[in-house]
Amino acid sequence: MKDDTRTALPHDGNAQAHFSHYAAPLIDNALACAAALRADPDAEVLHKLRVSLRRLRTLLWAYRPLLDEQFDNQQRALFKFYASAAGKTRDWDILIGLLDESEDAQAQPRDAMRAARSRSLDSSRETLEQADVKGALRDTLKEANRELNTAHERTPLPKFARKRLGAAQKSMAKRMKRAARAKRSDYASYHEVRKAGKKLRYLTEFFEPMLARKQLKAIKPLKKLQKRFGALNDVVASEQLLRDNPTLFADDAAAGHALDALAKERKRRMRAAAKLL
Known part of the structure; x- marks a missing residue:
């Protein structure tokens, strides 16, 4: 799955009109990851979803002066929740890798850690499926564009x-x-x-x-x-x-x-x- 969510933008125009040029590729990538996760429980797909959500939070921070503060706070908190849910399995992978590199690697409870990792992956998938990531992301784009495109001033x-x-x-x-x-x-x-x-x-x-x-x-x-x-x-x-x-x-x-x-x-x-x- 391609993970390059950057897109070329013109030098002219106003910030309000170009929000969707930044947000749409990130949302498309996040939705692709969410769809892939349903078919293939791969921790790497979860990581890519997490990165897209982090970039979206950064984009909302950038546009914070032009958006309703309450809306911005709510959306960034929501994306943080999604990213946290997506990151738990990777945390287990990192822990297992670190302990495997330790001096007493043979003494580590690999079976117990892998079982915990598997439970974490199942939990992440369930949380993200129940959270309606697709609907939330599309609503965010729609509401942000509505606010920005109806603003009286252009930046x-x-x-x-x-x-x-x-x-x-x-x-x-x-x-x-x-x-x-x-x-x-x-x-x-x-x-x-x-x-x-x-x-x-x-x-x-x-x-x-x-x-x-x-x-x-x-x-x-x-x-x-x-x-x-x-x-x-x-x-x-x-x-x-x-x-x-x-x-x-x-x-x-x-x-x-x-x-x-x-x-x-x-x-x-x-x-x-x-x-x-």
Whole structure:
């Protein structure tokens, strides 16, 4: 399944009129993933659905100044719920992979973890099917277009793009500065950098046709940051998943040993992430 949801946009026109040019490909991709999931319970399909939903949340954030605040809050919360449901199986895959790489890989309860992963996949599919993702996404596009196209004022697209990208850049710089001053054990500040970096990267890709070459060069370091901070998030999420499922192991000692291995890996990845601050 193709996962490129970006689309070329003209340099002229207004932001209100071009919302659907950004949103429609993301919604089409999300709907394709949801349809594929019904036929093939593949965790990779869930991940692609999750990415499309994240991009939609970023797009709504970009258009927040032009949309009704309550509508924006509701839709972004809904997409966050869908993305969370879609991401649970991948969390198990990451945990299993990390423990397989540990020094005592042979001692890990693989059967129990795979059974838990299977239950998570079934739960994700059921949640997303009952949530009527298709109807919700189409309603979002319809309502947003109605609001934007009936607005009295028109906002030039290039001006809008520069302003929202600038806001994301300021947020990113602020969070990086805060994380650089934080204690090494303060993962929350690192997590905020990761989220801000993801938002900035998505916006840069959305507005790519209107950006100068110098601005486009920011994509490469953003990808590097996402990769390194994402690796840190993987191990932190795995630690939490393990704490939430203590019965996976035969006894507390075995569970503690696995958590110690993850804690050691987390510290290594935090040092690596800190170098990018």
